[in-house]
Amino acid sequence: MSVTTELSNPAGTTTQDAVISARHLGLTFKTNDGDVVALSDVNLTINKGEFVSFIGPSGCGKTTFLRTIADLEQPTSGTLTINGMTPEQARQSRAYGYVFQAPALYPWRTIEKNIALPLEIMGHSKSEQDARIKRTMDLVNLSGFEKKYPWQLSGGMQQRASIARALSFDADLLLMDEPFGALDEIVRDHLNSELLKLWAATQKTICFVTHSIPEAVYLSTKIVVMSPRPGRVTDVIESNLPSERPLDIRETPEFLEIAARVRDGLRAGHSYDGDHV
Amino acid sequence: MSQLQYYLAVVAGGICAAALGFSLLTPLESGLLLKAFLAVGTLSLLRFVVPLGLWIDGAIAVFGAVALLTTLGVYAPTPAFFWLALVGAWLFSWLFVERLSHALAWRISDSAGLGLLIPVMFGLTILVIWEVVTRAGNVPQVILPPPSMIGARIMASLPTLWADFQQTFLKAVLIGYVLGCGLGFVVAILIDRSPFLKAGLLPLGNFVSALPIVGVAPIMVMWFGFDWPSKAAVVVIMTFFPMLVNTVAGLNASSVIERDLMRTYAAGYWQTLMKLRLPAAGPFIFNALKINSTLALIGAIVAEFFGTPIVGMGFRISTEVGRMNVDMVWAEIAVAAVAGSVFYAGVALIERGVTFWHPSVRGA
Numbered sequence: 001m002s003v004t005t006e007l008s009n010p011a012g013t014t015t016q017d018a019v020i021s022a023r024h025l026g027l028t029f030k031t032n033d034g035d036v037v038a039l040s041d042v043n044l045t046i047n048k049g050e051f052v053s054f055i056g057p058s059g060c061g062k063t064t065f066l067r068t069i070a071d072l073e074q075p076t077s078g079t080l081t082i083n084g085m086t087p088e089q090a091r092q093s094r095a096y097g098y099v100f101q102a103p104a105l106y107p108w109r110t111i112e113k114n115i116a117l118p119l120e121i122m123g124h125s126k127s128e129q130d131a132r133i134k135r136t137m138d139l140v141n142l143s144g145f146e147k148k149y150p151w152q153l154s155g156g157m158q159q160r161a162s163i164a165r166a167l168s169f170d171a172d173l174l175l176m177d178e179p180f181g182a183l184d185e186i187v188r189d190h191l192n193s194e195l196l197k198l199w200a201a202t203q204k205t206i207c208f209v210t211h212s213i214p215e216a217v218y219l220s221t222k223i224v225v226m227s228p229r230p231g232r233v234t235d236v237i238e239s240n241l242p243s244e245r246p247l248d249i250r251e252t253p254e255f256l257e258i259a260a261r262v263r264d265g266l267r268a269g270h271s272y273d274g275d276h277v
Numbered sequence: 278m279s280q281l282q283y284y285l286a287v288v289a290g291g292i293c294a295a296a297l298g299f300s301l302l303t304p305l306e307s308g309l310l311l312k313a314f315l316a317v318g319t320l321s322l323l324r325f326v327v328p329l330g331l332w333i334d335g336a337i338a339v340f341g342a343v344a345l346l347t348t349l350g351v352y353a354p355t356p357a358f359f360w361l362a363l364v365g366a367w368l369f370s371w372l373f374v375e376r377l378s379h380a381l382a383w384r385i386s387d388s389a390g391l392g393l394l395i396p397v398m399f400g401l402t403i404l405v406i407w408e409v410v411t412r413a414g415n416v417p418q419v420i421l422p423p424p425s426m427i428g429a430r431i432m433a434s435l436p437t438l439w440a441d442f443q444q445t446f447l448k449a450v451l452i453g454y455v456l457g458c459g460l461g462f463v464v465a466i467l468i469d470r471s472p473f474l475k476a477g478l479l480p481l482g483n484f485v486s487a488l489p490i491v492g493v494a495p496i497m498v499m500w501f502g503f504d505w506p507s508k509a510a511v512v513v514i515m516t517f518f519p520m521l522v523n524t525v526a527g528l529n530a531s532s533v534i535e536r537d538l539m540r541t542y543a544a545g546y547w548q549t550l551m552k553l554r555l556p557a558a559g560p561f562i563f564n565a566l567k568i569n570s571t572l573a574l575i576g577a578i579v580a581e582f583f584g585t586p587i588v589g590m591g592f593r594i595s596t597e598v599g600r601m602n603v604d605m606v607w608a609e610i611a612v613a614a615v616a617g618s619v620f621y622a623g624v625a626l627i628e629r630g631v632t633f634w635h636p637s638v639r640g641a
Contacts, residue, residue, distance in 0.1 A: 072537055091543050098541040104534045107634040108556045117552065121544045149634060 018081075019173055019205045020046040020069060025078035027064060037230035038064040039075070044224065044233060046207065048172070051199055053216035054209045054224045055262060061231020062209045062224075066175050069207065070098050082173070094122060096173040097166030101181055103158035105150035105165075112137070112146040115165045122169055136164040139198060156187040163195075167202070174206045181211065192218055193247055213266075214250055217241075217258045225265035235265035282375055286324060289368035293318025296361035303358075308351050311362055314344035318365050331376035335398070338373050341366025342405045355413040363409055370402045422604045427611060430604040437593070438612055445590040446616050448505040449577040453512025458569055460513065461520025462562070468521075469528050470546075479525070486518030494580040503586050511580040516569040523565035527558025560635045563628040570620045574613060 027039040039061045046052050054062035067073045068080060071087035082090035090096065097118075105114045112133050119129045137143050140160040150158050159179055166174060180188045192215060199206055210216050216223050217239065225235040239258055241249065249255050278286070297315040300308070317337055321329060345363055352359060374395055381392055404424050410416065411423040418426070431438060464482070468475045494511050501507035531553050539549045581591025590609050597605040632638055 070541055072540060091541065094543060096541070098538070100534050100538065102534055104532070104538050106535065106553065106556065108559075108632075118542045121539075121542045121548050121552070151634070151639070 017048050018045045019048050019050075019083060020044070020207070021079075021081050022065075023079045025065075025068070025075050025080050027061070027068060027073060028076045038073075039068070040230035040232045042078070042231075042233055044236070046205065046222075048205055049203055050222055051206045051208065051220050052222045052224060053220040054207065054226060055211070055213065055216045056226035056231075056266065057211075057228055059228040059231070060226040061228070062226050063177050064231065065226075066177050066207060066209050070096060070175055094118075094169060095171055096175050097169065097171045099159075099163055099166045099174070099176040099179045101178045103150065103155075103162040105158055105161055107150055110147050110149055111142065111153070111161050114150065114161060115168050118165060118169045124169075132168050132170075136168045139167060139201070140164045141194065154187075156183050156191060159183065160191065160194075163198075167198075172204055174204045176206065176208045178209050178211065180215070188215070189247055193245075195219065196245060213259050213262050217255060217262060218245065218247075218250060223258070223262055225262055227266070227268075234268055235261075237261055237265070279375075279379065282372060282379075285368055285372040285375065286321070289365055289372060290319060290322035290324075292361050292365040292368065294322070296358040296365060299356070299358035299361065303352070303356065308348045308359075310344040311348040311351075311359070314341045315358075315362055315365070318369065321369075331373060331380060334369055334376060335373040338366055338370035338398075338402075341369055342401070345409050346405065349409065349412050359413060363406065363413075367402060367406060370398060374398050419601060419603050422607055426604050427607040430608045431611065434605065434608060438608060440588050441590045441593050441609065442612055442616065444505060444586075444588045445508070445577050445581065446574070449508035449580070449589075450512060450573045450620075452505075453509035453577065454516055454569060454573040456509065457513035457516030457573070458520045458566060461517045461565070462524050464517075465521050465524030465528065466550075468525060475525075479521070482518045482521045485514055488514065490515065490576060490579055491583070494583040497580065498584040503584050505589075508577045508580040508585075508589075512573045512576045515572050515576040519568050519572070520562075520565040523561045524558060527561025528554050530554075530561060531557040559632040560628075560637065563624070563632060566624050567621060567628070570624050571617050574617045574620070578613060 022042050022044045025039055025042040025044075026037070029036040029038055042061075042065065054065065056062050064073055068075055069082060069087060071091040080087055083095055085093065085095070105111070106117065109117065115133050115136060116129050119132060124132070133146070134143075137146065140163055142157065142160055142164060145153065145157065145161075150161065153161070159182075163176075163179065166176075180191050183191070195206075196219060208216075208219060220239055223235075223237040223239060224233055225237065226232065227234045237258060241254060241258070293315045297312065297319050300312050300315060314337075317340065321334075321337060323329075341362065345359075345366060348359070377391070377398075378395055381395075407421075408423045408425055411421055461482075464478060468478050490511060493514055494507075497507040497510040497514075501510050528550075535553055535557070536549070539553055544552070578591040578594070581589045582595050585592045590613055594606050594609050597603075597609075629638055
């Protein structure tokens with residue numbers, strides 16, 4: 001029943017070289033209704049091999065922060081470096097894989113061709129492509145579905161294929177924007193434990209945006225709590241959960257304690273604006 | 278049996294019974310086949326005791342058509358029961374198609390051949406009614422010739438029709454279509470690259486498409502001469518704009534998330550175009566190709582009304598109308614309709630192969 005997960009890099013043993021470093025980062029969207037402050041004075045360092053969750057209510061800027069790391073949005077103030085580079089340089093050097101809220105698989109390509117897409121763009125040879133497709137499809141347990149089209153698979157399998165696509169070109173950084181948000185709880189639990197195994201196997205740095213407190217606590221070595229209007233970081237919680245995390249760890253007092261701290265952090269963020277439930 | 282089928286069966290049988298009654302007023306030996314059909318149609322009312330298969334309704338309908346066609350000309354003023362028999366046969370054909378489509382609705386995918394039977398039956402019904410009404414009703418040929426006469430004209434004028442088809446379809450239509458669609462496609466891609474061209478060329482394309490074809494055609498004749506190039510030019514003008522607008526719309530059809538994905542791979546403009554935006558534009562481009570397949574034919578035929586060598590489908594229609602040879606006009610119309618439908622079907626078939634993934638094609 002319980003899925004046991006061996007974590008190869010537990011919290012506390014991370015090396016201190018920063019993968020992502022944000023200093024006084026701010027981002028203001030100009031709209032017809034005036035300026036919207038999406039991010040305000042965000043200071044954060046993410047080290048190599050960490051699994052960092054961003055949690056907060058809608059509009060707290062967690063997705064915007066992830067998109068800023070990916071150079072899909074431009075910050076309006078402050079500095080942000082990825083592996084010591086600007087976000088644009090990092091994007092040009094294909095430093096990260098991005099998993100979106102929707103699988104965004106191209107329906108005219110089979111699953112294996114979808115996974116080959118970044119490899120084609122980055123100019124890998126055909127034999128190299130085949131090897132990487134096989135390896136990443138094994139990694140996300142999709143072997144046997146190479147020739148299927150995305151619309152022939154379930155939502156959970158589609159999202160796994162999109163994770164395989166983000167892994168295929170072996171970037172050290174994985175950015176995931178509510179990848180399991182649209183899936184039902186059973187599939188979500190399953191994919192969460194698989195994601196932990198995958199993280200242990202690949203040693204990647206993962207930034208994971210979520211709405212769900214249990215999901216954030218279960219997955220992370222570090223939880224960044226954010227709050228809206230303006231989007232800012234209200235708390236950063238280091239998780240001291242053991243490296244081995246079966247699904248029923250979610251019933252333990254340690255787990256519930258961290259979850260309570262996250263909930264407190266979210267509530268504190270809300271007290272700034274009384275209009276919000 | 279649905280309610281509609283029930284009423285169709287009752288009325289079809291009832292009309293046959295009534296017609297059979299009236300037919301007894303004529304000499305017994307005249308129109309025997311038709312009377313046999315009426316008797317069978319009347320007997321079909323027994324279906325309410327013993328159920329009849331849908332193929333029996335189909336057989337009765339075909340029998341009725343044959344009986345009507347062979348009885349044409351037997352009665353000098355067409356008697357009322359003949360018209361009743363026509364209505365009866367039509368109702369049997371309707372009932373058959375209705376029952377067949379109901380039966381197929383449950384397993385439509387694995388019986389494509391039977392599915393084809395429905396439009397065929399539908400078309401044949403129209404042809405038979407047309408033939409019987411025009412001949413039994415003595416409709417003047419100038420108003421509407423019977424299909425048999427049009428068929429005979431087609432068989433007798435095959436060389437002329439082939440020459441016209443070659444001139445209009447194989448030259449003006451196809452060449453104009455390829456040039457017009459190709460130009461629309463290329464310009465759409467150029468426009469997409471540059472906001473300046475988008476602002477300048479899209480309204481110009483709109484302007485060109487708004488030009489009335491009957492005004493443009495004579496001018497094209499001045500520019501490109503009497504032969505097919507001037508007609509192809511008209512076709513280019515007609516097909517260019519639908520292709521341009523659809524391709525421009527199609528290039529923007531990919532979702533933001535799909536384009537963001539390309540951006541995270543640091544993909545270049547051409548990579549994004551070839552691997553994402555053009556495939557996503559496929560359904561739009563094929564829409565334009567389908568619209569243009571019929572527009573091109575119309576454009577070429579109409580253009581031939583304004584100066585042409587003595588060959589071509591439009592030329593033939595305009596001169597034969599003047600000579601009251603209406604059967605030849607209908608023969609050209611038939612050729613144009615068949616050619617246009619086949620052209621359209623060909624494009625649609627390629628579309629199914631290329632955009633197999635689109636929900637409208639895979640039926641999701």
